[in-house]
Amino acid sequence: MFVSDSTGSSRRPRICSRDDASILHADLDSFYASVEQRDHPRLRGQPVLVGGGVVLAASYEAKARGVRTPMNLGQALRLCPEAIVVPPRMSAYAEASKAVFAVFADTTPIVEGISIDEAFLDVGGLRRIRGEPRAIAETLRAQVRAQVGLPISVGIARTKFLAKVASAVAKPDGLRLVEPDRELDFLHPLPVERLWGVGKVTAATLHENGITRVGQLAELGEPYLRALLGPAAARHLFALSMARDPRRVETGVRRRSIGAQRALGRHHRDPAELAAFVDGLTDRLGRRLRAANRVCRTVILRLRFDDFTRATRSHTLIEATDANTEIRHAARLLLDTAGPIIAERGITLIGLSLTNLENADAVQLTLPLEPRADNTLDATLDDLRRRFGSAAVTRAALLKSGEGLSVPLLPD
Numbered sequence: 001m002f003v004s005d006s007t008g009s010s011r012r013p014r015i016c017s018r019d020d021a022s023i024l025h026a027d028l029d030s031f032y033a034s035v036e037q038r039d040h041p042r043l044r045g046q047p048v049l050v051g052g053g054v055v056l057a058a059s060y061e062a063k064a065r066g067v068r069t070p071m072n073l074g075q076a077l078r079l080c081p082e083a084i085v086v087p088p089r090m091s092a093y094a095e096a097s098k099a100v101f102a103v104f105a106d107t108t109p110i111v112e113g114i115s116i117d118e119a120f121l122d123v124g125g126l127r128r129i130r131g132e133p134r135a136i137a138e139t140l141r142a143q144v145r146a147q148v149g150l151p152i153s154v155g156i157a158r159t160k161f162l163a164k165v166a167s168a169v170a171k172p173d174g175l176r177l178v179e180p181d182r183e184l185d186f187l188h189p190l191p192v193e194r195l196w197g198v199g200k201v202t203a204a205t206l207h208e209n210g211i212t213r214v215g216q217l218a219e220l221g222e223p224y225l226r227a228l229l230g231p232a233a234a235r236h237l238f239a240l241s242m243a244r245d246p247r248r249v250e251t252g253v254r255r256r257s258i259g260a261q262r263a264l265g266r267h268h269r270d271p272a273e274l275a276a277f278v279d280g281l282t283d284r285l286g287r288r289l290r291a292a293n294r295v296c297r298t299v300i301l302r303l304r305f306d307d308f309t310r311a312t313r314s315h316t317l318i319e320a321t322d323a324n325t326e327i328r329h330a331a332r333l334l335l336d337t338a339g340p341i342i343a344e345r346g347i348t349l350i351g352l353s354l355t356n357l358e359n360a361d362a363v364q365l366t367l368p369l370e371p372r373a374d375n376t377l378d379a380t381l382d383d384l385r386r387r388f389g390s391a392a393v394t395r396a397a398l399l400k401s402g403e404g405l406s407v408p409l410l411p412d
């Protein structure tokens, strides 16, 4: 379960790189499949696939046969015909996740949840009360096993990146500590797929050029990789190959929100027209968000009425995003709920703010570097606008009115 609070990112713990290996990455093994094996003894030791049309989780017995997730069920059954397929039981997984996060919270006050089944834990300050990181990790693994009945792997390192790689290497049901003076020895023999951001496409490009191990990336150097993968991926992967966490150091205070608004004058506006304005604002803000390499969790709709009164409506997303589709969806929901008050009071200004901003890099720990399918459109439009100016692409519904003039923001 994501460790979240209503105020979002600002109070979420940030775990930073340090000199000693005291960042834990704890990750349940084949989470859904393990819960099924725990609850149904007949599934233990068997290849288990959880899912319907798509395999959401596969037990290690199935993974040993080449099943990966997500994978089409038909394809998985061709690889592993004797697999037992079970439907997912989300409430059981949510409950197990909660219990595991209770063990995390018991281990250290500094827990950064990454997803339903993994988290970073900072145990740097606990030496005097709880011992060395390795001992703390062993206790954590034993507690999750005893209290929740699930196997969990833990990586320990100086950086989040290495801790995450270490937990993956430790699987299944293992513990791996990367000593600070052995980081490159640990990293360089690994296949390039172990690095964050190396998905199928990048891996294929690297393989075509004879690059299969992390050590080769380090040896070839950034300029060579740039020619192969482009500047962003080259910088990212070269830094990783040298065991450097590529996320930029935060300098100074960054903006907590961005916003845009549009004055409407005193005309009657029908809902479709207002929806088009909201979409236009979404496009503008999404672009700024992505250009700043940030993601947002909260979308706020701001309204001013004929009588100069104001109202705001806000919606907090489960996960931070920079995708137009998700922001637009939230903004449209807010507009819909404000429909009655708009009809009653008349609207003269509409604004949208994105808050609970976080650095995209921090979130992209869990996301592939390759564009996500639903974000490809955003990236393409951003690129067109960068090259041909912001008027190059406009929503059809806004062609008549344009995207409106930028006016100063309403105070937050």
Ligand SMILES: [Mg+2]
Pocket: 027, 028, 029, 030, 031, 117, 118
């Ligand atoms: Mg996991």
